[in-house]
Amino acid sequence: QSVLTQPPSVSGAPGQRVTISCTGSSSNIGAGYDVHWYQQLPGTAPKLLISANSNRPSGVPDRFSGSKSGTSASLAITGLQADDEADYYCQSYDTSLSTSVFGGGTKLTVL
């Protein structure tokens, strides 16, 4: 059971918008710690997609955006493309565990 909760799967048609939620608690996201997002394409290592809730590293398209509110965060992907099919993970810090924590991951399927 992950400390951060994500839906196991989401799907959308090409061109559509999807969102992936990441729900935490008062000991992590709600305590003010930032949320970061990673994209893991099939058979590859994860890649940083969004840092500090909403910042895109160089090279990440602006179709990807992040937000945070209260004890939750969201990743939005607009203009879905076939090569967006991947697993997406959120990550934050948990003050009770004193460790970095990841969500269980969400598999995005482009229909």
Added chain:
Amino acid sequence: EVQLVESGGGLVKSGGSLRLSCAASGFTFNDAWMSWVRQAPGKGLEWVGRIKSKTDGGTTDYAAPVKGRFTISRDDSKNTLYVQMNSLKTEDTAVYYCVTSYDYGSGSYYNFWGQGTLVTVSS
């Protein structure tokens, strides 16, 4: 270009030991805080531990499941990160990723990842 290349993975019996290495290039390794993150087959990501730069004390932190069994170290003269894994358990079976760790007041994130090395612990 940042490169992180892990090596040392393989098959080991339960109770055995293994040392993973990560050769780093393309950035100032001795200034970097580094972490290991693992991923069991078909499962999600799990933070394993971190080592600070020597100028920031060189201290280490570990996740509860590996504390006391794993030791992270670094050789800045070789731009190499290590993790010594002892008393291995079947649940340690995973791909182990070497990552650069950017730590700041509101948390930390992992901006560069290696390709990973597979560790399989058999019973």
